[in-house]
Amino acid sequence: xxxxxxxxxxxxxxxxxxxxxxxxxxxxxxxxxxxxxxxxxxxxxxxxxxxxxxxxxxxxxxxxxxxxxxxxxxxxxxxxxxxxxxxxxxxxxxxxxxxxxxxxxxxxxxxxxxxxxxxxxxxxxxxxxxxxxxxxxxxxxxxxxxxxxxxxxxxxxxxxxxxxxxxxxxxxxxxxxxxxxxxxxxxxxxxxxxxxxxxxxxxxxxxxxxxxxxxxxxxxxxxxxxxxxxxxxxxxxxxxxxxxxxxxxxxxxxxxxxxxxxxxxxxxxxxxxxxxxxxxxxxxxxxxxxxxxxxxxxxxxxxxxx
Amino acid sequence: xxxxxxxxxxxxxxxxxxxxxxxxxxxxxxxxxxxxxxxxxxxxxxxxxxxxxxxxxxxxxxxxxxxxxxxxxxxxxxxxxxxxxxxxxxxxxxxxxxxxxxxxxxxxxxxxxxxxxxxxxxxxxxxxxxxxxxxxxxxxxxxxxxxxxxxxxxxxxxxxxxxxxxxxxxxxxxxxxxxxxxxxxxxxxxxxxxxxxxxxxxxxxxxxxxxxxxxxxxxxxxxxxxxxxxxxxxxxxxxxxxxxxxxxxxx
Numbered sequence: 001x002x003x004x005x006x007x008x009x010x011x012x013x014x015x016x017x018x019x020x021x022x023x024x025x026x027x028x029x030x031x032x033x034x035x036x037x038x039x040x041x042x043x044x045x046x047x048x049x050x051x052x053x054x055x056x057x058x059x060x061x062x063x064x065x066x067x068x069x070x071x072x073x074x075x076x077x078x079x080x081x082x083x084x085x086x087x088x089x090x091x092x093x094x095x096x097x098x099x100x101x102x103x104x105x106x107x108x109x110x111x112x113x114x115x116x117x118x119x120x121x122x123x124x125x126x127x128x129x130x131x132x133x134x135x136x137x138x139x140x141x142x143x144x145x146x147x148x149x150x151x152x153x154x155x156x157x158x159x160x161x162x163x164x165x166x167x168x169x170x171x172x173x174x175x176x177x178x179x180x181x182x183x184x185x186x187x188x189x190x191x192x193x194x195x196x197x198x199x200x201x202x203x204x205x206x207x208x209x210x211x212x213x214x215x216x217x218x219x220x221x222x223x224x225x226x227x228x229x230x231x232x233x234x235x236x237x238x239x240x241x242x243x244x245x246x247x248x249x250x251x252x253x254x255x256x257x258x259x260x261x262x263x264x265x266x267x268x269x270x271x272x273x274x275x276x277x278x279x280x281x282x283x284x285x286x287x288x289x290x291x292x293x294x295x296x297x298x299x300x301x302x303x304x305x306x
Numbered sequence: 307x308x309x310x311x312x313x314x315x316x317x318x319x320x321x322x323x324x325x326x327x328x329x330x331x332x333x334x335x336x337x338x339x340x341x342x343x344x345x346x347x348x349x350x351x352x353x354x355x356x357x358x359x360x361x362x363x364x365x366x367x368x369x370x371x372x373x374x375x376x377x378x379x380x381x382x383x384x385x386x387x388x389x390x391x392x393x394x395x396x397x398x399x400x401x402x403x404x405x406x407x408x409x410x411x412x413x414x415x416x417x418x419x420x421x422x423x424x425x426x427x428x429x430x431x432x433x434x435x436x437x438x439x440x441x442x443x444x445x446x447x448x449x450x451x452x453x454x455x456x457x458x459x460x461x462x463x464x465x466x467x468x469x470x471x472x473x474x475x476x477x478x479x480x481x482x483x484x485x486x487x488x489x490x491x492x493x494x495x496x497x498x499x500x501x502x503x504x505x506x507x508x509x510x511x512x513x514x515x516x517x518x519x520x521x522x523x524x525x526x527x528x529x530x531x532x533x534x535x536x537x538x539x540x541x542x543x544x545x546x547x548x549x550x551x552x553x554x555x556x557x
Contacts, residue, residue: 019413019414020414056408056409056410056417057389057393057409057421057424060409060414060417060418060421061421061425063414063418064418064421064422064425067418083414083417083418084414085410092410094410167467168429168465168466168467169429169462169465169466169467170465175378180458180461180462181458186461186464186465187461187462187464187465188464188465189465219450220450220454220457221454
């Protein structure tokens with residue numbers, strides 16, 4: 001589909017806020033969301049992220065979510081900085097300004113820094129989701145692009161377009177991460193909806209090609225969490241997390257705290273198993289040792305007998 | 307809020323004009339959306355024009371998609387129509403009460419409050435969607451996708467806080483005097499809709515107009531006298547018709 005919002009605004013474009021009078025200079029495009037584009041922008045000496053779209057109501061709805069998060073989570077710098085309109089290319093467009101979150105999507109981060117980071121990143125992601133759940137929200141659109149990782153596996157969620165008050169219908173989701181798509185439950189916003197998406201996130205990040213193939217090949221009536229589990233069991237990296245993923249896909253945690261703890265203990269078990277493995281003397285080494293002893297004895301016996 | 311969603315793959319060829327039938331439905335307060343499903347080949351100029359015209363007359367939107375995209379399209383159109391209906395009603399109130407042209411003309415702080423109310427309305431208002439499925443012979447290979455789209459839509463509607471129900475019709479009917487057949491009356495249970503198409507008999511004609519008229523009649527029978535006249539959108543403010551292409555569904 002081609003929309004007028006697909007056109008990129010050139011770097012250096014200045015947006016002058018109609019209501020609050022602040023002006024922003026667009027530096028570069030950061031990403032394209034469902035209903036607008038997000039730019040890195042500067043205002044005076046500070047850097048921020050600016051989302052501009054066509055639909056006033058949709059952008060305002062997202063800004064509302066950020067504002068209410070800011071109200072709930074006092075004591076940290078606010079996410080939402082400004083909401084305004086500006087004239088761009090001859091027409092008025094709504095925009096809102098957020099705190100800029102540096103980082104790259106999980107998949108790219110693991111590619112750059114190594115897959116062994118996924119444990120810590122997964123734990124931090126679950127922690128962040130638990131905070132949102134605690135505040136009565138469900139993130140809704142957990143996916144690779146929306147989970148940004150910066151130095152030493154720090155995690156930030158971006159694009160709050162899917163964030164939904166618990167108990168309502170999820171506002172925005174991505175098919176392959178959606179538990180409804182996998183015939184594993186409703187689209188009602190509840191913590192379990194996010195757990196499911198997190199489980200799929202790890203399958204997507206660590207075994208993306210096979211996940212995509214699976215969703216392409218399966219008939220709709222055969223989409224089921226057990227298909228995802230089959231994939232998990234046959235992947236070396238995912239296999240150790242099997243117990244956690246199984247519980248997440250089936251929504252079997254008491255709450256998000258428990259989901260965090262279960263993630264940790266699953267990692268722990270996997271690590272211990274690895275240690276045990278490396279502590280054990282491999283068979284070939286023992287074999288060689290025995291062989292060398294035998295050879296020595298034989299040589300000794302031969303020498304004595306001679 | 308009442309909607310008809312027509313799923314078809316070509317032009318009508320029997321009976322009254324579907325464009326007039328859609329206009330009548332809209333006059334009765336029912337928005338008509340159209341999904342044209344084309345997998346191979348072309349829908350033809352006649353079919354494409356008619357699909358766009360039906361949606362325009364029915365106050366809704368139209369999309370021509372492959373069967374893989376059908377679920378998403380049906381979701382998106384239903385959702386957008388709810389949003390659009392509420393937006394029109396709210397903008398009308400704003401014009402009458404405050405002389406403001408639309409939500410976008412309000413200062414951001416006021417806008418935040420109005421949008422909050424709109425979101426609540428969108429989630430909690432009652433919604434009825436009648437699906438009208440073209441079951442002419444050429445649709446046969448696409449019916450699995452249609453069934454999946456219906457399942458998917460029901461799943462989303464079930465999650466809403468407001469009451470939502472779905473009814474399913476297909477056309478043509480079994481005899482020439484019956485333009486369409488009801489497969490399932492108002493329900494919010496996805497289970498009742500599954501395996502619906504097993505007993506479908508594919509036939510040749512495509513009486514889209516008479517079928518639309520029949521479903522409109524069904525709304526009148528089951529939902530009493532629906533709202534008298536839909537909010538008539540003034541032309542420059544219409545933003546949810548077919549040319550304002552947008553999607554709140556990302557893949």
